[in-house]
Amino acid sequence: MTGENFAVFRGESGEVYVLDAYCPHLGANMAVGGCVKGESLECPFHAWRFGGKDGQCVAIPYAEKVPEFAKARRWHSVEVNSFIFVWYHAQNEEPTWKLSALPQLAPSQWVYRGRSEFYISAHIQEIPENGADVAHLNAIHGPSLLAGGTLSTSGFLAGGSWARHLWTATWAAQTGPNEGHKAILSLVHEFRLFSKFAMIKMNVNAVQIGPGYVELSVDTTFGKAVILQSVTPVGPLLQRVIHRMYAAPSMPAPFANMIMLGEAIMFKRDIIVWNHKKFEDRPLLVREDKAINRYRRWYSQFYSENSPRLGKSPDGLDW
Numbered sequence: 351m352t353g354e355n356f357a358v359f360r361g362e363s364g365e366v367y368v369l370d371a372y373c374p375h376l377g378a379n380m381a382v383g384g385c386v387k388g389e390s391l392e393c394p395f396h397a398w399r400f401g402g403k404d405g406q407c408v409a410i411p412y413a414e415k416v417p418e419f420a421k422a423r424r425w426h427s428v429e430v431n432s433f434i435f436v437w438y439h440a441q442n443e444e445p446t447w448k449l450s451a452l453p454q455l456a457p458s459q460w461v462y463r464g465r466s467e468f469y470i471s472a473h474i475q476e477i478p479e480n481g482a483d484v485a486h487l488n489a490i491h492g493p494s495l496l497a498g499g500t501l502s503t504s505g506f507l508a509g510g511s512w513a514r515h516l517w518t519a520t521w522a523a524q525t526g527p528n529e530g531h532k533a534i535l536s537l538v539h540e541f542r543l544f545s546k547f548a549m550i551k552m553n554v555n556a557v558q559i560g561p562g563y564v565e566l567s568v569d570t571t572f573g574k575a576v577i578l579q580s581v582t583p584v585g586p587l588l589q590r591v592i593h594r595m596y597a598a599p600s601m602p603a604p605f606a607n608m609i610m611l612g613e614a615i616m617f618k619r620d621i622i623v624w625n626h627k628k629f630e631d632r633p634l635l636v637r638e639d640k641a642i643n644r645y646r647r648w649y650s651q652f653y654s655e656n657s658p659r660l661g662k663s664p665d666g667l668d669w
């Protein structure tokens with residue numbers, strides 16, 4: 351939904367509303383100096399007021415009559431897991447699926463343990479494709495975390511033969527009513543010393559929900575946690591990715607911080623690849639890469655006829 355500007359506000363009831371930022375009267379940005387009145391938003395320029403529920407204009411302080419056609423565009427939104435999601439459909443279709451809240455994130459349940467935020471120059475499909483791309487795991491996430499967010503596999507800290515992360519992964523699109531927009535990645539992670547001793551074991555179950563949201567449930571010897579990932583397109587080939595972590599109160603804070611840091615380090619390795627690669631429309635795959643094909647078929651449901659596309663450049667560069 352690149353290129354849209356929103357006025358997001360909370361009515362006095364606590365309900366969240368999203369209207370088009372630009373006032374249909376003379377185009378002022380209502381997110382800059384607009385004022386919440388009850389369940390409506392008052393534009394700062396001439397004080398027209400728009401209802402949050404439907405965008406209908408409810409008051410024009412200097413006019414005798416409010417015309418019925420005076421309306422701001424209202425976007426479907428939902429507040430779930432402390433995020434505000436906006437439904438975008440290139441053909442303006444109504445929402446076809448819903449998000450549900452994770453019970454462990456209800457107030458006074460799990461503990462917030464921090465966030466990371468990255469801007470990544472990549473096609474929107476690249477980032478969620480990482481889950482179905484099981485072969486990259488042992489290649490770029492195999493070298494020890496101590497080597498940091500680099501692609502270097504040499505040097506003592508990268509671990510060589512004495513320390514390695516081992517990953518086993520399966521990816522599956524979901525089927526069934528109200529499930530088709532989901533896919534599940536199951537990951538088993540071990541940190542091994544001298545190819546033998548499994549130091550840290552971790553099971554990760556990642557539920558990909560729609561084109562840009564993932565809930566990763568992490569199960570470790572020190573307790574459970576969840577990492578929420580959102581991918582928001584903010585420009586052509588520019589994505590903002592946020593991770594937020596919540597852990598069970600039983601998980602010691604330093605361990606939770608270590609997971610958050612470890613995740614960010616591993617993610618930086620992917621970012622280096624994404625920032626420099628091109629989007630390959632027709633990749634050359636082997637049989638073992640077949641989940642990538644399944645992923646692409648699954649992801650294609652999120653495009654429709656009018657989805658914004660990057661034009662092919664005349665010299666044939668495929669990006």
Ligand code: FES
Nearest residue numbers: 373375376393396
């Ligand atoms: S521009 Fe918003 S009320 Fe005039």
Ligand SMILES: [Fe+2]
Nearest residue numbers: 480486491620
């Ligand atoms: Fe990765």
